[in-house]
Amino acid sequence: MGRLDGRVVLVTGAARGQGEQEARLFAAEGARVVLADVLDEAGRAVAEELGGKSARYVHLDVGDEAGWPAAVAVAKDAFGRLDGLVNNAGILRFNALEHTPLAEYEEVVRVNQTGTFLGMRAVAPELAAAGGGTIVNTCSYTALAGMASLTSYAASKAAVLGMTRVAALELAGRGIRVNAMCPGGIDTPMINPAPLDPGAGRAAVDELFRAHVPLGRAGRPEEVARLALFLTSDDSSYVTGQPFVVDGGWLAGLSLF
Structure with missing residues (x-):
């Protein structure tokens, strides 16, 4: 028996990195997974490897409002329902505050913050129709502690944490749990x-x-994936509205010895 037997979960940014490992782990635990990304070749390859009974790939620019209904439709058409979402897609840009162009700031916000908002809004009715479900938002260490040269990224991730708490309050009555993962430095292409x-x-x-x-x-992507599994499975059935830090102790403070 897998921890996600019978569940259908959509994972964004699933072509590589954390999202890929989440999709692989979820499928291994019995879920049917919809992998969404803009990296079509890589995303299709992962879905094909997982197999048609377990996975589908859909092109999705998370910051594009029009793309979300199609992604949800793929899940319902292929597997009949939708039980969970992992908002993993994100981008990172390094730049000092005074040198950050507005266009760069808005690009990061569009993917990281607006993409998360659009995802939660799109799936909430489907999760409620399925009798409840889970949303896992990928936040960041930088939502809780500053880091130089990451103004746009930290701002977008702090917003994700705020939205997670509000969504948890609003959706609890419909059986939907919403939590956030706050990774530190994870060894991914980002x-x-x-x-x-x-x-x-x-x-x-x-x-x-x-x-x-x-x-x-x-950190390793699979270490974040295991946290996503916990928050998507019934192991976390009494947990909602919370940030979970996975950072190797970085946020704990500075060790001088």
Whole structure:
């Protein structure tokens, strides 16, 4: 018996990184998964590997309002219902506050913040019709603690945390639980070493985590996926409206010894 037997879950940003690992783990735990992304070739490849009985792929730009009804329709047409959503899709841009162009700020907000809003709004009626369900929003360490050069990203993720709490209050009566994951540095394609040290590349990223994270390393996508599984499964049946930090101890503080 899998922990998600019989459930249908839509995962955004599922072509790679955290979203891919979430889709793979959910399918292994018995769910039927709809993988949504703008990286069509990679997304289709993951869905095909998981198999037609377990997965479908749909092109979805999460910040485009018109795309969401089609994504929900894919889930219902293929599997008859929708029980859960993982709002994983996101983008990261490094820039100092005074050097951040408005267009860049708005791009990050469109994907990270507006995309999450549109996703919750689109799936809520379907989850209620299925008798209840779960929404897991991917927030960030930076929603809880500042980080230089991440004004747009931190702002968008702080908004996601606020929306998570409000949605949890509004949707609880319809049997829908809404929670947020707050990852620290996770080893995915989103981590770009260039702003840290263009010459050092990956070595600069590894040194950053050794210096600042108590566990001494970046997180792995599958470690975030296991948290998403917990929040989507009945193991978290009395949990809603909460942020869950998965950061190797980064937020706990600075170790001097």
